[in-house]
Amino acid sequence: MKLIIYGTKTCKDCVDALEVLEQKNVRYLFLEFSDSIGNLKRFLKIRDTNPMFNPVKEKGGIGVPLFVFEDGTMTFELDDVLARIDAASE
Template identity: 45%
Template structure:
């Protein structure tokens, strides 16, 4: 099963969630739903180099995908999904750009 860390208030995350409705190959973990989920995500984000660019640009690094073999990616296409089209607006960044 592929874990997806995200938040229901993130447009990139909800775009991904729409694609996996009813698909038991994916597990969505909402990091805003419980502090336990947030801590689990932050532990991953703080120690995995895949997040380096996201942190530099002020992005949260969600949606984040963890494959069954432990591979971590921020690219929906790596797990058979599609990214939200750029024409739909910027992602949520700490600097206030996007949502």
């Protein structure tokens, strides 16, 4: 399963999610955007065009970590990621 994570290592939720995924030996591509303008632009394009971010933006949030599966499904929830990984391994 291909998993892409947008985030930054200055975000506690991002760091916590990465630690859990590491402990579970989940392979992922982490697109850190605090040190990459290219990664930030890719994230902002998603954030600015996807209505799933509207409630996050209304509350002043950023919307990370953002988990993107190979089929394009996106979630902010680590529990969703773990459930999908568990289902794929059965």
